[in-house]
Amino acid sequence: xxxxxxxxxxxxxxxxxxxxxxxxxxxxxxxKHLGWLATGGLAAVFCYSFSTFDQGDAIINGYSKDxxxxxxxxxxxMAAILVVLLTMSYAPRIRSGISELYALTCFALAGMTFAxxxxxxxxxxxxxxxxxxxxxxxxxxxxxxxxSLESGIKYLILGAASxxxxxxxxxxxxxxxxxxxxxxxxxxxxxxxxxxxxLLFQLGVIMVLSGLAFKLAAxxxxxxxxxxxxxxxxxxxxxxxxxxxxxxIVLMLRLLAEACPSLMDEEWxxxxxxxxxxxxxxxxxxxxxRQRNLKRLLGYSSIASAGYVLLGLVVLNNTGAQAVLFYLAxxxxxxxxxxxxxxxxxxxxxxxxxxxxxxLHQRSPLMAVALTLSIVSLAGIPPLAxxxxxxxxxxxxxxxxxTIPGLPWIIGAAMIGVVISLYYYxxxxxxxxxxxxxxxxxxxxxxxxxxxxxxxxxxLLMCLFGLIGLGLFPEPMLSLAGEATSNLFSASR
Amino acid sequence: MIGLxxxxxxxxxxxxxxLLGLIIRRNLIVMYMGLELMLNAANLALVAFSHYRNNxxxxxxxxxxxxxxxxxxxxxxxxxxxxxRKRQTNDVNDLTSMKL
Numbered sequence: 001x002x003x004x005x006x007x008x009x010x011x012x013x014x015x016x017x018x019x020x021x022x023x024x025x026x027x028x029x030x031x032k033h034l035g036w037l038a039t040g041g042l043a044a045v046f047c048y049s050f051s052t053f054d055q056g057d058a059i060i061n062g063y064s065k066d067x068x069x070x071x072x073x074x075x076x077x078m079a080a081i082l083v084v085l086l087t088m089s090y091a092p093r094i095r096s097g098i099s100e101l102y103a104l105t106c107f108a109l110a111g112m113t114f115a116x117x118x119x120x121x122x123x124x125x126x127x128x129x130x131x132x133x134x135x136x137x138x139x140x141x142x143x144x145x146x147x148s149l150e151s152g153i154k155y156l157i158l159g160a161a162s163x164x165x166x167x168x169x170x171x172x173x174x175x176x177x178x179x180x181x182x183x184x185x186x187x188x189x190x191x192x193x194x195x196x197x198x199l200l201f202q203l204g205v206i207m208v209l210s211g212l213a214f215k216l217a218a219x220x221x222x223x224x225x226x227x228x229x230x231x232x233x234x235x236x237x238x239x240x241x242x243x244x245x246x247x248x249i250v251l252m253l254r255l256l257a258e259a260c261p262s263l264m265d266e267e268w269x270x271x272x273x274x275x276x277x278x279x280x281x282x283x284x285x286x287x288x289x290r291q292r293n294l295k296r297l298l299g300y301s302s303i304a305s306a307g308y309v310l311l312g313l314v315v316l317n318n319t320g321a322q323a324v325l326f327y328l329a330x331x332x333x334x335x336x337x338x339x340x341x342x343x344x345x346x347x348x349x350x351x352x353x354x355x356x357x358x359x360l361h362q363r364s365p366l367m368a369v370a371l372t373l374s375i376v377s378l379a380g381i382p383p384l385a386x387x388x389x390x391x392x393x394x395x396x397x398x399x400x401x402x403t404i405p406g407l408p409w410i411i412g413a414a415m416i417g418v419v420i421s422l423y424y425y426x427x428x429x430x431x432x433x434x435x436x437x438x439x440x441x442x443x444x445x446x447x448x449x450x451x452x453x454x455x456x457x458x459x460l461l462m463c464l465f466g467l468i469g470l471g472l473f474p475e476p477m478l479s480l481a482g483e484a485t486s487n488l489f490s491a492s493r
Numbered sequence: 494m495i496g497l498x499x500x501x502x503x504x505x506x507x508x509x510x511x512l513l514g515l516i517i518r519r520n521l522i523v524m525y526m527g528l529e530l531m532l533n534a535a536n537l538a539l540v541a542f543s544h545y546r547n548n549x550x551x552x553x554x555x556x557x558x559x560x561x562x563x564x565x566x567x568x569x570x571x572x573x574x575x576x577x578r579k580r581q582t583n584d585v586n587d588l589t590s591m592k593l
Binding site for chain 2: 121122125126129133136137140143146147149150151152153154156157160161163164165167168170171172174175178179180226227230231
């Protein structure tokens with residue numbers, strides 16, 4: 001086996017260990033600066049990931065390092081860099097063990113990079129668990145706050161339940177096909193003619209998909225989202241909604257494309273995914289309507305986005321997958337910018353109510369602009385990245401309209417979701433520029449300037465760059481995404 | 494003669510018992526036991542299939558599951574102990590600090 005294939009993944013895990021080691025010799029007051037080490041290391045890994053992009057596909061047993069894997073790995077490392085920078089601005093609020101927070105972020109990232117290439121059920125399981133177990137610790141990292149602890153326990157119980165269901169699904173797939181590698185599963189599934197075995201295989205696939213839908217936060221596995229998003233430390237929430245969600249998507253894409261081509265002609269698979277997409281979009285949009293806690297609001301918005309991503313999976317072709325990849329690229333910048341602003345603004349009052357945003361345009365123009373643009377992008381208004389993301393997704397679905405019955409209903413639900421989401425997204429923007437503070441409090445909202453920590457500023461500038469850049473010049477990213485998905489669904493048929 | 498179907502029936506029963514325990518019981522430790530039961534049901538099914546198909550991949554998978562379950566329990570029990578220290582309770586009905 002050639003170890004150089006997984007040098008990126010191993011490098012990330014080693015970086016985490018290195019941070020833990022250096023922590024031993026670092027005096028307490030300087031531990032915060034270990035974040036620069038983490039950022040530097042991850043940036044080196046990020047540059048390295050580009051050098052491996054065009055080296056062609058390499059598949060070792062159960063692990064493929066193709067363009068899709070490299071695209072997602074670059075994506076995860078980018079998200080992790082931004083999250084580590086955000087964590088550094090959050091550091092004063094962490095009472096102990098800030099370097100563990102950096103190290104755990106690296107470990108979760110290692111899990112995600114493995115997930116990007118997982119093409120056997122063993123790899124899928126190990127990668128999912130590496131991500132999930134790390135996130136149990138990360139969400140409950142502020143043990144002294146009851147909310148953080150509580151969100152950790154809720155994530156733990158529901159996450160463990162979903163992975164138990166997934167493991168049982170793996171057992172069923174193995175039982176019906178006798179293989180764990182995706183390509184062997186596909187071969188066995190295509191060859192099998194016995195009705196009971198096919199049923200067992202389909203049941204197994206559904207169970208594994210539901211375990212992955214939990215990571216994606218798709219209905220009906222979305223119940224943990226609001227509480228965990230609210231209770232977890234804000235940088236962790238940001239990583240959860242960008243990295244962890246995308247890991248679920250890449251695992252799902254690969255499972256559907258490489259292990260289930262035998263199910264492609266089955267009507268129920270598309271109907272199931274379509275129903276989930278529509279329900280997820282509507283649930284996320286409707287629940288966000290009356291939400292006043294910013295982190296919960298973004299939690300519901302992230303449920304709705306999971307629905308749009310599923311919409312791209314419904315069509316089960318390369319165009320849909322390409323749209324999903326592009327949508328995600330715009331999505332992480334918007335989400336990370338929004339969480340960064342919330343993290344900085346909520347520090348002052350230790351509150352996440354929407355009214356803390358009042359007068360933000362006077363207090364910190366940069367943060368007001370960043371939050372406005374990220375919300376506008378999430379809402380899908382031109383010319384930002386979010387608009388093009390939603391546009392390419394819907395276009396991919398429109399193109400497949402004739403081949404799949406029932407699709408107009410799903411598109412209709414998505415459109416309604418977009419319209420509803422405009423209302424609550426613009427509630428946030430109204431609060432920034434015309435907010436009057438809390439009606440039940442006498443005092444006017446402050447207009448004092450609000451300091452933005454330097455690392456948070458870097459994150460915001462990078463996110464703004466990404467949002468505007470992807471919105472105005474989408475072609476390079478689109479062609480990268482197209483290249484990554486060019487032989488995803490066609491090759492294995 | 495005990496065949497594959499007997500193992501599978503036991504495995505499905507164990508899985509349903511674990512799921513039921515997770516849904517019905519409100520004590521975190523007992524819910525956690527239900528989760529372990531679900532994982533072990535999957536292990537049993539994997540080993541049975543592996544034996545029946547004369548293929549060792551399934552048993553390798555079981556080693557992975559056992560290891561991961563141990564890690565999960567270590568983290569999970571630590572969280573439950575931390576919660577108990579903070580709130581003196583193990584009941585999920587008391588986890589109500591966050592609401593709409």
